[in-house]
Structure formats: C-alpha cells, structure tokens
Amino acid sequence: MYTVVGATKSRAFRVMWMLEEMGIDYDHNPAGPRSDDAKKFNPLGKIPALVDGDEVLTDSMAIMTYLGDKHGxxxxxxxxxxxxRQDAMTFWLVDEFDAILWAAAKHSFVLPEDQRVPAIKDALKAEFARSAAVLSDRLTGPFLMGDQMTIPDxxxxxCINWSIGAGFPRVDDKLGAWAKEMRDRPAFKAAQAKETS
Structure with missing residues (x-):
C-alpha cells in the first residue's frame, strides 16, 4: 500500500486526491514541511513524498505522473x-500558476523576514490573474484536456484553491464554477476529509 507523506493543506493534497479518484487505498502521514518526520523521507524536509514499497518518490508532479503511468x-x-499536449498543459500550469503562488508564499512566510520582498506580491497577483484568464479561455470541455479528467485538472x-487562501484575485465565473464542480467530486471530498481524521 502507498503512503502519502505530507500535510493535507499542502501539495500532498494533489497526490491524495489523485489516489482517491483512482480508487486506490493509501495510508496518510500528515507530516508538516521541514518536520523531523518529513526529513525521514526527504532530507530537505519537503513534502509530499510517496512511499511505494522500498521506493520513496518526491515532488507532487513527479509522483502524480508516476501514479498515472503505473495505473493507466x-x-x-x-x-x-x-x-x-497534456504535458504541455501541466508544465504551463507549473510555470504560470504553481510557481507564482509559491513565489508569493516565499515572500509572505517561507523566507526569513529580512529576505522577503512584500512589494513583489502585487505583481505576482497580476500575473496570476492574466494566467487565469488564459486558462479560462482554454477550458472548452468538462475537463482541461477534453472529456476525460487528467492530472492537469x-x-x-x-492552485485555484491555493490562490483563494492566499488572497489572490478571484478567477472569472467560468473558471470558478468549473473549480467548484471539481471540488464537489466525491474523491476531492474524501481527500479533504483526511484533514480531520
């Protein structure tokens, strides 16, 4: 059985949601970033990690790609x-959504206070809003890649959920409605329920 290492309110949630969508049982170790427990699986203390037998995999996108390929x-x-095309969408999202949100987090609470540049956050929010408008235009089906849910979804x-918690501008109504539909999926709710279990 897989073990997902990482707090639910982190990128570990992506892996948990994917496993729930695939109907695959897993154990959850809610280790926080840079905790002693997280460092058992990644010397840097970064989360998530996935334990698969004797193998320990790191980075949410690498883990999700592995799981998708392994289970088809x-x-x-x-x-x-x-x-x-799917990979192009994934890499675009990493560059234009995830990286922007991570940069904002670093300048909000991750970096030591004397290294933070709070003024950069306004530019990051504007960049995210531009990217969200592009994504909204690209969403032409029930899912980003068409009729089937994939990793980019x-x-x-x-990332949209993260942007809300980080106080970024709201995405447009189309993208917001789509994200709400995705959050209403039973697998999303099952992963989210791990937060309180």
Missing amino acids: QLTAPAGTPARA ILAVH
Whole structure:
C-alpha cells in the first residue's frame, strides 16, 4: 500500500486526491514541511513524498505522473500526441500558476523576514490573474484536456484553491464554477476529509 507523506493543506493534497479518484487505498502521514518526520523521507524536509514499497518518490508532479503511468489512469499514454499536449498543459500550469503562488508564499512566510520582498506580491497577483484568464479561455470541455479528467485538472484546481487562501484575485465565473464542480467530486471530498481524521 502507498503512503502519502505530507500535510493535507499542502501539495500532498494533489497526490491524495489523485489516489482517491483512482480508487486506490493509501495510508496518510500528515507530516508538516521541514518536520523531523518529513526529513525521514526527504532530507530537505519537503513534502509530499510517496512511499511505494522500498521506493520513496518526491515532488507532487513527479509522483502524480508516476501514479498515472503505473495505473493507466488520469493520463494520456506516454509517447502519444495526447500525452504531449497534456504535458504541455501541466508544465504551463507549473510555470504560470504553481510557481507564482509559491513565489508569493516565499515572500509572505517561507523566507526569513529580512529576505522577503512584500512589494513583489502585487505583481505576482497580476500575473496570476492574466494566467487565469488564459486558462479560462482554454477550458472548452468538462475537463482541461477534453472529456476525460487528467492530472492537469487536479493541478489547476489545487492552485485555484491555493490562490483563494492566499488572497489572490478571484478567477472569472467560468473558471470558478468549473473549480467548484471539481471540488464537489466525491474523491476531492474524501481527500479533504483526511484533514480531520
């Protein structure tokens, strides 16, 4: 059985949601970032980590790609044009959503106070808003890649949720309604319930 290492209110949630969507049981170790427990799985103390037998994998996107390929779910097959398009969307989301939110977090509470540049957050919020408008235009089906849910859907919704908690501008009504539908999925709620269990 897999073990997901990482607090629910972190990128570990992406992995948990994916496993819930795939109907795969897993154990959850809610270790916080840089905690002694997290450092058992990643010397840097970064979360999430996935324990699969004797293997320990790190980085949420690497873990999700591994799980999708291993189980043949929530991903287009490797080596296909559909997978290349999916990967392009994933990398765009990492660059234009996740990285922007992470930069804002670093300048809010992650970096030592004397290294933070609070003024940068306004520019990051504006950049995120531009990217959210692009994503809204790209959303033409029930899911980002068309008729089937894939890894980019989980990444995008997680980032939208993160942006709300970080006080970023709200996404437009179309993207907001789509994200709400995704949050209403039973698998999302099951992963979220781990927070209180």
